[in-house]
Amino acid sequence: MHEATPLDLRQRPAEASVPVPDLRARRQFFRDAQLWVSLALAIALVVVALAPQWFSPYDPNAISLSDILKPPSSAHWFGTDQLGRDLLSRVIWGSQISLYVAFCAVLLAGVFGSLFGIAAGYLGGWVDAVAMRLADIQLALPAVILALVLVGAIGFSVFNLVIVLSLANWARFARVTRSEALSLRSRDFVLLAKLAGASRIRVIFAHIVPNVVNTFIVLATLDIGTIIILEATLSFLGLGVQPPTPSWGAMIADGRGYLETAWWICGIPGMVLMVAVLLANQLGDALRDRLSPTMSRGW
Amino acid sequence: MIRYLTRRVAQSLITVLLVTLVIFLIVRLIGDPTHLMLPPEATEADRELLRHQMGLDRPVAVQYGTYLWHLLQGQLGMSYRFSRPALDVVLGALGPTLLLTTSALGLGILVGVPLGAIAAVRRGGAVDQCAKFFAVLGQAAPPFLFSLLFIRLFSIQLSWFPTNGYGTFSHLVLPAVALGWYSAAGIMRLTRSSMSEVLDTEYIKFARIKGVPEHTIIFRHALRNALLPMITFTALQFGILMGGAVSVEFIFSWPGIGRLILDSISNLDYTVVQAAVTVGALIFTLLNLAVDVLYAYVDPRIRYA
Numbered sequence: 186m187h188e189a190t191p192l193d194l195r196q197r198p199a200e201a202s203v204p205v206p207d208l209r210a211r212r213q214f215f216r217d218a219q220l221w222v223s224l225a226l227a228i229a230l231v232v233v234a235l236a237p238q239w240f241s242p243y244d245p246n247a248i249s250l251s252d253i254l255k256p257p258s259s260a261h262w263f264g265t266d267q268l269g270r271d272l273l274s275r276v277i278w279g280s281q282i283s284l285y286v287a288f289c290a291v292l293l294a295g296v297f298g299s300l301f302g303i304a305a306g307y308l309g310g311w312v313d314a315v316a317m318r319l320a321d322i323q324l325a326l327p328a329v330i331l332a333l334v335l336v337g338a339i340g341f342s343v344f345n346l347v348i349v350l351s352l353a354n355w356a357r358f359a360r361v362t363r364s365e366a367l368s369l370r371s372r373d374f375v376l377l378a379k380l381a382g383a384s385r386i387r388v389i390f391a392h393i394v395p396n397v398v399n400t401f402i403v404l405a406t407l408d409i410g411t412i413i414i415l416e417a418t419l420s421f422l423g424l425g426v427q428p429p430t431p432s433w434g435a436m437i438a439d440g441r442g443y444l445e446t447a448w449w450i451c452g453i454p455g456m457v458l459m460v461a462v463l464l465a466n467q468l469g470d471a472l473r474d475r476l477s478p479t480m481s482r483g484w
Numbered sequence: 485m486i487r488y489l490t491r492r493v494a495q496s497l498i499t500v501l502l503v504t505l506v507i508f509l510i511v512r513l514i515g516d517p518t519h520l521m522l523p524p525e526a527t528e529a530d531r532e533l534l535r536h537q538m539g540l541d542r543p544v545a546v547q548y549g550t551y552l553w554h555l556l557q558g559q560l561g562m563s564y565r566f567s568r569p570a571l572d573v574v575l576g577a578l579g580p581t582l583l584l585t586t587s588a589l590g591l592g593i594l595v596g597v598p599l600g601a602i603a604a605v606r607r608g609g610a611v612d613q614c615a616k617f618f619a620v621l622g623q624a625a626p627p628f629l630f631s632l633l634f635i636r637l638f639s640i641q642l643s644w645f646p647t648n649g650y651g652t653f654s655h656l657v658l659p660a661v662a663l664g665w666y667s668a669a670g671i672m673r674l675t676r677s678s679m680s681e682v683l684d685t686e687y688i689k690f691a692r693i694k695g696v697p698e699h700t701i702i703f704r705h706a707l708r709n710a711l712l713p714m715i716t717f718t719a720l721q722f723g724i725l726m727g728g729a730v731s732v733e734f735i736f737s738w739p740g741i742g743r744l745i746l747d748s749i750s751n752l753d754y755t756v757v758q759a760a761v762t763v764g765a766l767i768f769t770l771l772n773l774a775v776d777v778l779y780a781y782v783d784p785r786i787r788y789a
Contacts, residue, residue, distance in 0.1 A: 321499040322506055325765045327727030330745060334761060337749035338513035414626045418731050421628050422746060437632070441735070444636045451636075455629045463624040 220471035227464045234280040243271035245278040245431050254447045264449040266439060272449065275431040276457050282432045283461070286346055287412040294351035295405045298358030303393055305359065306366025308385070316363070320356035328353040328411075329418055336424045346425055350412055358404055365397050399476040407469035410462040417458055433458045488780055496773045503765040504555065508548050511754045560762070561755035565748070570759035574741065578763065580650060581740035584659055584733070585725040591664030592671050592721065597714070599668075600675025601707055604683060615672055622669025628731035630662040635735070648737040659736045663728050667721045674717050679710040712783060719775040723768050 233240050242262075249269035257264040263272035305316035323331065332353040339345050369375055369392070378388050419425030420434025428435055433454045440450025518534050535541050539550060554560065560571040603612040638658060639647040645658050682688065683706050691701050730742030737743070741760050748756040 318495075318498055318502060321495070322502050324723075325499050325503050325769050326761065327723045327730075327764070327768075329727035329730050330742070330761060330764065333730065333745060333749060334507070334510055334757060337757070338510045410624065418626055418628060421731060422734060424746075424749070437629070441632065444632060445640050448636055451632050455625075455632070458626075459621075459624045459629065463620065466620070466624060 219467060220475065223464050223467040223471060227468050230280065230461060230464065231284065233277055234284040237277045237281050241271075241274040241277040243274040245270065245274040246429050247271070254443065254450075256447070257449055257453075263453045264447070266436070266450045267443060267447070272436075272453050275436060276433070276454055279431040279433045279436060279454065280457070280461070282343070282426055282430060283413055283416060283434075283458075286343060286350065286416050286426075287409050289347040290350035290354070290412050290416075291405050291408045293347060294355035295358050295401060295408070297351070298355035299362040299397065299401050301355070302359035302362030303366045303389060303397060306363035307370055307389055307393055309370075313363070316359060320359045323353065323356040328415055332415060332419055333422070333424055336419060341424070341427050343426065346416065346419070350415055350419075353415070354408065354412060357408070358401070361400060361404060362397050365400055366393050369393050369396055403469060403473045403477050406465060406472055410465035410469070413458065413462050413465065485780065489777060492773055492776055496769050500766060500769050503769075504552065504762055505548065507758055507761050507765070508551055509544075511758045512544065512547075555762070560759040563748075563753055563756045565751050565753040565756070570755040571763075573756055574744065574759045574763050577739060577741045577744040577760070580738055581726070581729055581733070581742065583656070584663065584729055584738060584740060585722060587656060587660035588664035588725050588729075589667060589718065589721060591660060592667035593718070595664070595668040596671030597675050597711070600672040601679050601702070601710070603672070604676045604679035604710075605702060607680065612676075615676070619669040619672045622665050623673075625666075626731070627663050627666055627728040628735060630665055631659065631732050631735045634658045634662050648735070650737070650739050655736075659732045659738055663725060663732050666728060667725055670721060670724075671714070671717070674714065675710065678713050679706060682706045682710045712779070715775055715779050715782070719771050722771060726764060726768070 237245075247270060249265070252261070252265045252269035252271075254267060255261055255265040255269075261271050261273065263276060265271055266275070301316045301319075305313040332349050335349040335352060336345065339349070375388060375392050378392050383391070416425055417432070417434030417437070420432045421438045423435075423438065426432035426435055428439075436454040437451050437458070440447065440452075440454075443450050518531050518538075518540070522531060522534060532541070539547060542550075558571065560569070560574075562568070563570045563573050566573050599611065599615045599618070603609075603615040606612055634645075635647050635658065638644045645654050649655050688701060688706060691705055696705075726742070729738075729740060730746060732738065733740045733743040734746060741764060745757055745760050748754070748760070
């Protein structure tokens with residue numbers, strides 16, 4: 186007959202008390218690694234985007250009828266498109282336009298949105314009411330649809346694209362900085378500055394703004410990915426960067442008709458787009474863990 | 485509660501009013517529709533006559549007033565392209581879009597909530613790692629990229645689903661999954677973080693000490709509280725999905741609002757653009773209002789704040 190052996194505490198093997206691995210230290214290390222690796226890769230990407238002529242092996246717009254729809258090879262690492270243009274060169278030049286538009290749009294939306302939000306949160310009253318109703322307008326429409334209609338209205342150009350993308354995406358900055366300014370307003374150092382006779386402008390720029398900068402950096406970095414996707418979507422739909430200027434979204438649109446015979450025309454710019462967004466998101470997450478732990482959402 | 489309710493309703497009304505004004509002004513910028521409505525041999529005098537008939541020569545403020553008055557009566561003008569009331573055209577496209585977005589959202593919740601919850605309960609485990617990979621990938625790829633990937637894989641390579649079209653269940657699968665992936669990633673992240681937060685609270689620790697079975701703790705105490713923030717997030721997701729639906733509808737020739745807006749912009753059919761965007765903003769604002777009220781009802785801390 187089988188008897189259940191009760192757990193005998195005296196016979197517990199000594200190995201049971203192995204030291205618990207220091208999970209916190211390990212996690213900290215991986216967070217640091219995430220920050221530095223994504224930062225290094227992001228800088229590499231920015232360098233490529235800043236000086237595409239150094240890296241691009243061919244002219245991105247050179248049409249070569251003998252090289253049409255060539256799969257990736259040693260001569261053309263990323264293959265060629267339906268006009269025989271080298272995809273590697275086009276992806277590299279496309280990074281310039283995509284990143285340029287994304288940076289400008291995020292900066293514009295971020296600076297104005299944050300100033301709006303800070304003014305609303307710190308001054309309160311009618312400024313707050315007006316700013317938040319304006320934010321509500323943007324938030325009442327999906328960014329893609331708002332951007333589409335705006336581009337339709339003011340026409341295509343890189344400058345217009347930057348304006349449209351920032352108009353479609355500033356409210357998040359305003360909302361978050363407003364709530365930060367609201368909580369900073371009643372902090373002692375702000376009250377003391379007011380007591381010392383500092384003007385409103387001075388309080389805002391010397392005491393509120395420096396305390397919102399971290400949040401701004403995190404939001405802006407996370408926003409780069411969103412804007413890259415938004416720009417690519419517009420260009421994919423034919424309402425963004427216009428051909429023959431290479432942009433990732435427009436290149437993916439080009440390849441749509443060749444999904445069956447030449448997957449790389451869509452696939453390569455698509456993968457590059459994903460990697461760029463992934464980098465921006467990872468960098469944003471890593472920065473958030475460091476600069477603004479209260480916003481952290483895990484992972 | 486009543487005070488909270490009136491304030492939110494008033495805010496929503498103001499938002500809707502402002503949105504109609506903004507859309508009205510944007511659409512006026514798109515261009516003069518008379519160029520498209522008249523044959524090329526029409527004279528300038530014909531054009532002036534038509535502009536006069538359509539009220540386009542009156543001051544913008546008057547035009548907006550007329551527009552609002554008609555809007556209140558449910559009249560949103562005629563579509564030049566379809567020669568039908570613009571509202572009918574938009575409402576006809578609303579069904580397919582709602583079908584697509586709700587399927588995608590349902591899929592997102594169905595995948596995102598359980599995976600996010602398991603990831604939070606077993607932090608660092610295999611499911612957590614997989615879920616993280618899935619979420620990070622999902623948030624980095626726009627729906628139009630997944631649509632193309634799915635077409636290549638499941639339509640061209642495997643011939644399981646049609647490449648485009650509308651009508652049957654098999655037409656719905658690829659667009660819904662391509663769109664739902666993105667929101668599944670977001671829902672998963674939020675469920676995980678909100679669940680982790682709840683699992684670290686005192687009352688969960690107390691329930692553990694009391695000896696409440698683990699599954700009761702997870703389902704009755706933790707998940708129910710963790711899902712509260714999901715109410716608001718889901719409404720926001722709906723807006724994001726409506727935006728993502730534009731490119732997905734374009735790729736799959738899905739006869740929804742997104743494709744309608746796109747086609748109408750390129751054809752300068754501005755009454756339809758206006759009607760579609762107004763209806764979309766109205767739905768989204770009402771949804772947000774409903775969600776806020778629901779949230780205040782469920783969580784008393786909100787209405788007294």
